[in-house]
Amino acid sequence: MKNISVDIESYSGVNLQKAGVYKYVESNDFEILLFGYSIDGGEVQVVDIAKGEEIPRDILDALTDEEVTKWAFNAQFERVCLSRYLVDKGISLNPF
Known part of the structure; x- marks a missing residue:
């Protein structure tokens, strides 16, 4: 794996x-x-977290692998949201 493209759909009661x-x-x-x-x-894969599906371990590992290039249309938003989601799983994204 050299590249991963990600897109999320999220919810918050706070007006973004x-x-x-x-x-x-x-x-x-x-x-x-x-996710x-x-x-x-x-091929695009979709994980329905709202229905209890979990992001596969190899994908979680790719998100923290410096050798894998990450792509997203709204990268800052995706990164902040993923950072918040992953912290509960004990995973930290490198902010740089």
Whole structure:
């Protein structure tokens, strides 16, 4: 795996446009609902976290692997949301 493209759908009771991404993810009701990904331009896979599905371990590992290039349309938002989601799993994303 050299590249991973990610997209998330999330929910928070905090208005993103008014409060910003950090307040949005700090809300007690923040959650990632769907996690979509594609490896090396392959078929898109969708994990329905809201229905109890879990992101596969190899994908979680890729998110912290410095050798894997990450792609996202709104990368800052995706990174902040994923960082918040992963901290509960004991995983930390490198901020750089």
